[in-house]
Amino acid sequence: MGRVSPRANPRIGVRAAVVLVISILPLLVSATLMDLPAPVQITLNGHVRFLPQGTTLGELIRERDLHPRSGRLLDVEGHVLRYRADPGRILLNGSPARRTTPLANGDAIQVVNGVDRTEGTRTVVTRLNGLRPGNPQFTLDTSRVEEVRVEGRVSGIVVSVRFRPIGPSTRPPAVALTFDDGPWPGSTLQILRILERMHVRATFFVVGYLAQRYPGIVRAELKAGMTIGNHSWDHPNSPPFDQLAPARIRMEMARTSRFLHRRFGIRVTLFRPPGGSFGGPVVTTASGLGLRIVQWNVDPKDWIASRNARTIADAVLSNVRPGSIVDLHDGGGDQSATVQALPRIIRGIRKMGLRLVAIGDQTGP
Numbered sequence: 001m002g003r004v005s006p007r008a009n010p011r012i013g014v015r016a017a018v019v020l021v022i023s024i025l026p027l028l029v030s031a032t033l034m035d036l037p038a039p040v041q042i043t044l045n046g047h048v049r050f051l052p053q054g055t056t057l058g059e060l061i062r063e064r065d066l067h068p069r070s071g072r073l074l075d076v077e078g079h080v081l082r083y084r085a086d087p088g089r090i091l092l093n094g095s096p097a098r099r100t101t102p103l104a105n106g107d108a109i110q111v112v113n114g115v116d117r118t119e120g121t122r123t124v125v126t127r128l129n130g131l132r133p134g135n136p137q138f139t140l141d142t143s144r145v146e147e148v149r150v151e152g153r154v155s156g157i158v159v160s161v162r163f164r165p166i167g168p169s170t171r172p173p174a175v176a177l178t179f180d181d182g183p184w185p186g187s188t189l190q191i192l193r194i195l196e197r198m199h200v201r202a203t204f205f206v207v208g209y210l211a212q213r214y215p216g217i218v219r220a221e222l223k224a225g226m227t228i229g230n231h232s233w234d235h236p237n238s239p240p241f242d243q244l245a246p247a248r249i250r251m252e253m254a255r256t257s258r259f260l261h262r263r264f265g266i267r268v269t270l271f272r273p274p275g276g277s278f279g280g281p282v283v284t285t286a287s288g289l290g291l292r293i294v295q296w297n298v299d300p301k302d303w304i305a306s307r308n309a310r311t312i313a314d315a316v317l318s319n320v321r322p323g324s325i326v327d328l329h330d331g332g333g334d335q336s337a338t339v340q341a342l343p344r345i346i347r348g349i350r351k352m353g354l355r356l357v358a359i360g361d362q363t364g365p
């Protein structure tokens with residue numbers, strides 16, 4: 001059976017051709033696009049980016065000028081020891097990768113900056129020679145002492161120093177009278193006369209600016225064989241001494257020691273902080289300047305205006321023990337009650353069979 005094709009209508013043919021071309025046009029275009037390699041989608045520091053296929057990690061780093069910021073190594077005081085201590089990293093999917101690695105769809109590249117780091121510290125324990133008083137020193141007791149120093153592992157900068165008694169302690173049958181806040185016109189020389197007359201050696205913790213103002217009184221103390229200690233330059237009271245800026249604490253100590261050395265030729269080794277405030281950096285700063293902190297364990301509070309000679313003497317005599325350090329004042333105000341109490345204090349202590357000594361007399365610096 002034969003089929004007879006209908007004769008094609010030429011107008012229909014043209015129309016069909018046009019429709020055909022139009023309908024395959026998108027296919028042709030998309031075929032062309034599919035011939036180009038598709039871009040690679042990555043994330044760079046969390047942001048989506050498209051790269052030509054075949055881009056390597058190294059090319060990306062060069063083209064985008066990717067540079068992690070370096071982290072520095074700082075010393076214990078915050079100064080830079082090394083600038084490029086931690087160079088930072090560029091990570092591919094969380095790990096370091098070769099720069100020749102081609103990047104693939106979904107890769108995550110992260111530029112991680114170096115981190116500033118402070119050097120570590122180490123603790124150095126040194127057993128000191130001989131028998132020594134504590135530091136801070138509260139009594140005349142002596143024992144073997146260990147210095148415990150914490151310092152920067154790289155810089156060696158001293159962070160803290162403290163002293164730890166080890167082993168049994170020795171307690172002398174003696175008491176130390178100490179006088180603070182002078183030199184003071186009037187009362188200091190009155191006290192000196194009593195001490196000389198009664199053959200007592202004592203310790204005077206002088207205030208730097210007062211020693212500068214009244215050098216004659218300091219000379220009289222030295223001539224009478226008294227020991228001079230450093231009681232800061234200005235006697236700052238508020239805020240407490242140990243809460244002042246470390247540079248101020250250092251200045252208060254160093255300026256007074258320097259002045260006493262230049263003016264009187266003496267090297268002081270004892271420091272009594274104003275108000276007895278010895279926390280924070282006080283011990284460390286003092287030991288860096290060759291100073292030991294001297295406190296007390298008998299406090300008659302003779303600087304209070306309502307105290308009289310009897311209450312001061314009673315407060316001392318009812319509290320002294322072998323090895324005591326007594327805190328009295330030759331300056332800072334009207335100390336006439338202290339002057340008046342002094343002979344009774346001296347006699348009372350001697351009656352207990354205790355000697356009167358200056359700090360350092362039997363202990364060494």
Ligand SMILES: [Zn+2]
Pocket residue numbers: 180181231235273274275
């Ligand atoms: Zn004082």
